[in-house]
Amino acid sequence: MDSFDVLVIGGGPAGYVAAIRAAQLGFKTACVDAFERGGKASLGGTCLNVGCIPSKAMLDSSEKYEVMQHDFADHGINVQGASIDLGKMLGRKAGVVDKLTGGVAYLFKKNKITSFFGLGKLVRQDGDGWIVDAAGTEVRAKHVIVATGSSPRELPLAPFGGHVVENSGALEFTQVPQKLGVIGAGVIGVELGSVWRRLGAQVTVLEALPGFLMATDDAVAKEALKQFQKQGLEFHFGVNISKVEQTDSGVSVTYTKKDKEVTAQFDKLIVSIGRVPHTAGLGAENVGLALDERGFVKVDGHYRTNLEGIYAIGDVIGGAMLAHKAEEEGVALAEMLAGQAGHVNYDVIPWVIYTSPEIAWAGLTEKGAREQGLMVKTGQFPFSANGRALGHGDPRGFVKVVADAGTDKLLGVHMVGPNVSELIGEVVAIMEFGGSSEDLARTVHAHPTLSEVVKEAALAADKRALHM
Incomplete structure (x- = not known):
């Protein structure tokens, strides 16, 4: 042996x-x-x-x-x-x-x-x-x-098989569905929905929770939802799904929203309700x-x-x-x-959603910090005022910094915009060492780069952003 x-x-x-x-x-x-x-x-x-x-x-x-x-x-x-x-x-x-x-x-x-x-x-x-x-x-x-x-996780009403798929099946469609349903507006749901929307599908996302991306900062979630809706993704929140029926050609989903029953027809249905x-x-x-x-x-x-x-x-x-x-x-x-x-250090684990615009965050949200009884200050800076973002042609979104009002310690940073999956790294490094918004603001950032938005957001926490 x-x-x-x-x-x-x-x-x-x-x-x-x-x-x-x-x-x-x-x-x-x-x-x-x-x-x-x-x-x-x-x-x-x-x-x-x-x-x-x-x-x-x-x-x-x-x-x-x-x-x-x-x-x-x-x-x-x-x-x-x-x-x-x-x-x-x-x-x-x-x-x-x-x-x-x-x-x-x-x-x-x-x-x-x-x-x-x-x-x-x-x-x-x-x-x-x-x-x-x-x-x-x-x-x-x-x-x-x-x-x-x-x-x-399977939805009891819609076990995987046929036209109902989970993440792996959603990456193997041999043709672009004309109408695609997605149950679950989390990371997997919005990423896979985005893929097929870009390739020509009409995408409808059904979510049981009352709001969008409730784990991230409210301002980021609001901006991301606005951008996704502008792209053509259709979202319905607070829904209760009562029936899912498969046919030879697709899937029928019946759900209730605000006491109104709706039945939607899809060619394919992605179920992404957790693991x-x-x-x-x-x-x-x-x-x-x-x-x-x-x-x-x-x-x-x-x-x-x-x-x-x-x-x-x-x-x-x-x-x-x-x-x-x-x-x-x-x-x-x-x-x-x-x-x-x-x-x-579980307090500074970065989260990323690789949509367009990307979404990334680490640490506490402003709401979460206040719920813990902390006095906070925030700073926010838009990509629309950044030279690299404008030159790249993608000035959507912003960076938001949440810091302790007394000690200036960084509590959380939340981003929506171009390449923020890469920008979150420097924030995590500073937070790992217990750094402050001042540390972030005093760090020299190359010009012109998207990372300057992070610096400016940190400066804005003390109301001294230079380019806004």
């Missing part, structure tokens, strides 16, 4: 990063993963295979088509007869995924990580270690890391691994479960279901196992 210092169950962002870092730290490491794409084993989990990476590839392709149709003329570039080759677009997406998943396989080989392709299942305790069924082969491990991720922990087949019941009432693996502040030597990280423990959060947990846990001080 093979024996390992560390065995990771799950090869997504949490699992493969934990395995790589553990191997770097000198542990004899293995990873067992059951993810398949196109009938073949593929490391990288949901994120690399059917989530973060392919969706961003499609967002980029569809954005180029959108810009060519509507924005090139402003630059004096005339294009006629533009069309899409959806098959080639999907092929490009698959190529990007192949490069990255292949890269993970290469990193496993480089770091001498043993891979088992198939289900990983906890079997029994063995002295100070654990026996795990790794794709049909029993192995022993001193430390077992559960990183099995999450799965799309649930993936623990099916893990063997938790075999060893007594504790799960909470929602099925998440219970852990303490050091990712330890109720069983000595078994740990859990990533989506399967709940919290923010973000690949970068999962990766950092993988690094932190591997370092803890090596006796180092691994740590993740």
Whole structure:
């Protein structure tokens, strides 16, 4: 029987990063993963295979088509007869995924990580270690890391299949739907809705909550919604779905909004109402691994479960279901196992929505800070006053800074606009070190760059923006 210092169950962002870092730290490491794409084993989990990476590839392709149709003329570039080759677009997406998943396989080989392709299942305790069924082969491990991720949540009225799809199915349409329904106005819903709207679909988004992107700052959510509606996305909030029926040609959705019943017809329906922990087949019941009432693996502040030597990280423990959060947990846990001080600061985890305009934020909203009893000051600066944004032809949106009124400590920064997925990084770095809005304002930013909007928003927190 093979024996390992560390065995990771799950090869997504949490699992493969934990395995790589553990191997770097000198542990004899293995990873067992059951993810398949196109009938073949593929490391990288949901994120690399059917989530973060392919969706961003499609967002980029569809954005180029959108810009060519509507924005090139402003630059004096005339294009006629533009069309899409959806098959080639999907092929490009698959190529990007192949490069990255292949890269993970290469990193496993480089770091001498043993891979088992198939289900990983906890079997029994063995002295100070654990026996795990790794794709049909029993192995022993001193430390077992559960990183099995999450799965799309099904709507009971609309189980996946046929014309009803989740995120992976929504990335594989072989033709652009004429009418596309999306249930759920969260990150996945608006990103995938944006892809197919740009390619020609009429998109309707149905959301049970009363408002849009309620986790971000109110001002950002309001601006983003205005921009999406301007693009042609149709939103309905506070809806209660009562019936979903599939036919040979599409899907019928009946919902109630403000006591009025409406029935809408769609060619395809994307259901994006969140994700649930993936623990099916893990063997938790075999060893007594504790799960909470929602099925998440219970852990303490050091990712330890109720069983000595078994740990859990990533989506399967709940919290923010973000690949970068999962990766950092993988690094932190591997370092803890090596006796180092691994740590993740959950207060400054960045969130990004890769639409156009992009949305990004970290830390507290103004409302959230006030609800905690904090006295705050805010600063806001628009991209419409920024030279690079104007030259680029995309002056939509703004940056908003939220700081403590007494100490000036940065509490949160919220952005909607061009390339804010990249701009949020410097804010997170400053917040990680407990920095202030003054630190952000005094940092020299290259001119002309979009990042100057971040600086100006920080200056505006003290009512001294220079260009507004």
